[in-house]
Amino acid sequence: MTRPANAIDMWRGFALVTIFINHVPGMVYARWTFSSYSIADSADLFVFLAGWSLRYVVGTDARRNPTRYVVMRLAARSFTIYVAQVFITALAIAMLAFAAIILDNPLLLEWHNAASVFFDPVPTHLGLVLITHQLGYFDILPLYVVLMLFAPLIAIIDRYTPWLLLPLSLTIYVLALTFQINPPTWPVEGAWFFNPLAWQFIFVLGFVIARKDGVIGEFLRRNISVLRIIGLVVIAVGLYFSLADKLPDPTTVPRPRLFFIADKTYITPIRLFQFLALVAVFSAVYRYIEPFVPRLVGFFALLGRNSLPVFCVGSLLALAGQIIRFVWQGYFSVDTIVVILGVAVMALTAWLNEWRDRAAQWKKRQQSPAG
Amino acid sequence: MTPAILAATAAIAVFASLACAPRAMAAAEEAQPPITPYTRECQTGDKEVQSTSPLPNVASALEAGKTLSILAIGSSPRPGRYGHGNYREEIEKILARAIKGLNVVIVNRGISGELAADAAMRIRTEVALNEPDLVLWQVGANDALAYLPVNEVVSTVVDTVRWLRQHKVDVILVGLQAVKRMQRNEHYIAVRDALRKVAQDENVIMIRRDDAMQMINKASTGGTDASNFPEEVERSQVNHACLAEYVARAITIGAFAKGLKVRARDGKNGGQEAVPPGASPGRDNQAPAKP
Numbered sequence: 001m002t003r004p005a006n007a008i009d010m011w012r013g014f015a016l017v018t019i020f021i022n023h024v025p026g027m028v029y030a031r032w033t034f035s036s037y038s039i040a041d042s043a044d045l046f047v048f049l050a051g052w053s054l055r056y057v058v059g060t061d062a063r064r065n066p067t068r069y070v071v072m073r074l075a076a077r078s079f080t081i082y083v084a085q086v087f088i089t090a091l092a093i094a095m096l097a098f099a100a101i102i103l104d105n106p107l108l109l110e111w112h113n114a115a116s117v118f119f120d121p122v123p124t125h126l127g128l129v130l131i132t133h134q135l136g137y138f139d140i141l142p143l144y145v146v147l148m149l150f151a152p153l154i155a156i157i158d159r160y161t162p163w164l165l166l167p168l169s170l171t172i173y174v175l176a177l178t179f180q181i182n183p184p185t186w187p188v189e190g191a192w193f194f195n196p197l198a199w200q201f202i203f204v205l206g207f208v209i210a211r212k213d214g215v216i217g218e219f220l221r222r223n224i225s226v227l228r229i230i231g232l233v234v235i236a237v238g239l240y241f242s243l244a245d246k247l248p249d250p251t252t253v254p255r256p257r258l259f260f261i262a263d264k265t266y267i268t269p270i271r272l273f274q275f276l277a278l279v280a281v282f283s284a285v286y287r288y289i290e291p292f293v294p295r296l297v298g299f300f301a302l303l304g305r306n307s308l309p310v311f312c313v314g315s316l317l318a319l320a321g322q323i324i325r326f327v328w329q330g331y332f333s334v335d336t337i338v339v340i341l342g343v344a345v346m347a348l349t350a351w352l353n354e355w356r357d358r359a360a361q362w363k364k365r366q367q368s369p370a371g
Numbered sequence: 372m373t374p375a376i377l378a379a380t381a382a383i384a385v386f387a388s389l390a391c392a393p394r395a396m397a398a399a400e401e402a403q404p405p406i407t408p409y410t411r412e413c414q415t416g417d418k419e420v421q422s423t424s425p426l427p428n429v430a431s432a433l434e435a436g437k438t439l440s441i442l443a444i445g446s447s448p449r450p451g452r453y454g455h456g457n458y459r460e461e462i463e464k465i466l467a468r469a470i471k472g473l474n475v476v477i478v479n480r481g482i483s484g485e486l487a488a489d490a491a492m493r494i495r496t497e498v499a500l501n502e503p504d505l506v507l508w509q510v511g512a513n514d515a516l517a518y519l520p521v522n523e524v525v526s527t528v529v530d531t532v533r534w535l536r537q538h539k540v541d542v543i544l545v546g547l548q549a550v551k552r553m554q555r556n557e558h559y560i561a562v563r564d565a566l567r568k569v570a571q572d573e574n575v576i577m578i579r580r581d582d583a584m585q586m587i588n589k590a591s592t593g594g595t596d597a598s599n600f601p602e603e604v605e606r607s608q609v610n611h612a613c614l615a616e617y618v619a620r621a622i623t624i625g626a627f628a629k630g631l632k633v634r635a636r637d638g639k640n641g642g643q644e645a646v647p648p649g650a651s652p653g654r655d656n657q658a659p660a661k662p
Contacts, residue, residue: 026514026519069449103553105553107548110483110484111483114483126620189479193482251498253499325517
């Protein structure tokens with residue numbers, strides 16, 4: 001049975017569409033996504049909601065799932081995401097190779113960190129399997145794999161010593177920012193674009209805040225009106241700094257500097273506060289828009305309910321969009337067609353995924369003696 | 372003057388010259404900037420593939436004997452074979468050979484496929500975090516492929532170059548590759564030429580990678596047509612190894628070329644296509660520069 005539309009699925013679907021648009025560099029519509037007016041972007045929302053969804057798997061004191069079930073399910077989920085990452089990366093590499101051959105243009109082989117796949121394949125294939133080599137724009141699922149690998153540990157800590165979870169997560173975050181700790185990439189030298197040691201904090205925040213009967217979740221819900229007013233102020237200030245390009249000069253801020261600059265890799269506090277302000281304010285929106293645009297809400301929720309396949313297809317469509325823009329020289333009309341077709345195929349993916357589940361359930365009912 | 376006095380004077384002069392010769396030779400050596408030679412496969416004939424401009428902050432770092440810190444950003448260079456001998460290691464090796472006692476650290480923060488605007492934002496953060504003396508910025512190709520407006524790309528690069536200068540960080544721009552398919556692509560050429568002009572106007576070094584690739588290809592194939600496009604060379608390691616050599620030479624010339632600094636201020640060599648003596652005339656061979 002498909003669950004009805006809800007705020008989490010709707011916002012996750014919204015994040016998936018904006019991630020798709022923002023992953024086609026140069027696209028005109030990217031200027032109108034909230035990333036252009038905000039320090040935080042859809043990636044923050046995606047990871048935060050992933051943490052929030054983890055709460056549904058783990059449960060609360062009132063409705064606990066057995067620990068063994070939780071651990072096994074999260075480990076299986078991590079493996080599924082890993083397989084998805086390896087699969088879409090392989091397809092992306094094939095798309096680049098195909099485009100380079102058809103268009104007779106070796107430059108395409110160097111797109112998005114793919115160069116080492118083609119020119120130094122021996123270690124790079126190891127790197128792809130170890131997810132230490134990540135293609136550009138295909139680097140959020142590796143973060144998700146790591147987060148889900150540690151999700152059983154998060155669930156166990158939450159179950160037995162819930163007061164420890166957030167301080168522990170905060171400590172890892174602070175240490176990562178203070179000492180600039182970020183896992184290296186290999187074989188191409190560099191560091192993870194989404195530093196898991198920093199991004200785990202927003203994941204855990206989503207998980208902790210989702211718990212209505214927890215100390216923090218309860219406090220935030222009780223004071224949500226005040227928080228929304230503070231959030232509005234933070235958003236306004238963030239908007240001003242973003243549009244007026246008035247963010248502080250990173251070389252003049254105190255040390256450790258990552259605490260005072262806006263950086264995506266380390267999801268620094270400036271970015272994090274602005275994102276939490278967005279969450280506080282926009283958490284009020286769903287109940288107002290749902291009656292007015294139920295079809296739109298339902299559409300985004302459809303995407304959000306099927307986030308993994310939609311994200312995978314969206315990532316590949318974004319790459320296809322880049323190649324199409326390159327061939328047809330990135331006109332406005334081309335961008336429009338890419339967005340419409342891309343979102344339509346993402347929706348079709350979600351619909352097919354749910355249809356498959358419905359078909360399986362229907363078959364099961366047919367085969368059962370009662371049916 | 373008696374013959375005895377003459378003989379004595381001559382003897383003293385010979386003795387003095389012999390005594391002073393090593394010091395004079397050493398002085399001559401010190402005055403000679405340590406220009407790094409190109410390996411055979413990277414030679415581009417009589418044509419330099421990088422413009423030359425002073426790198427005062429690199430020079431200051433070298434004078435102070437501190438570790439030279441370089442930030443590599445923009446499109447990520449590919450690794451060497453089996454992950455070894457990559458672009459960063461090559462530059463470090465060449466520089467260490469050229470400048471005795473030099474400690475150099477290259478922080479690679481390149482993200483392949485990154486647009487200039489995204490790299491520009493990251494440059495500010497990375498400069499704050501790593502405090503480099505020099506930024507190597509490979510820029511333009513992805514913006515050209517994404518058909519971003521040329522003026523936007525130029526504006527981003529100019530703002531960033533000026534910001535770096537204000538923060539006492541030198542910059543070397545690494546230009547677009549040569550690809551046959553893009554030879555007639557107006558946008559690609561427009562971005563390439565616009566970035567060359569930025570380098571000239573802002574007096575920063577630019578490695579003209581497309582020229583280099585064509586020259587290497589011409590030399591390696593023995594062809595006479597300079598418009599040869601190095602599809603195969605582009606795919607080989609040679610091109611990236613050579614890029615490291617060009618960058619290393621640009622750094623040594625930029626750091627030691629005090630004469631260039633004067634010419635640059637005069638605007639006579641403003642920006643500037645540096646060509647060794649004897650270069651053939653042409654669009655890319657405008658002003659000879661002897662560092």
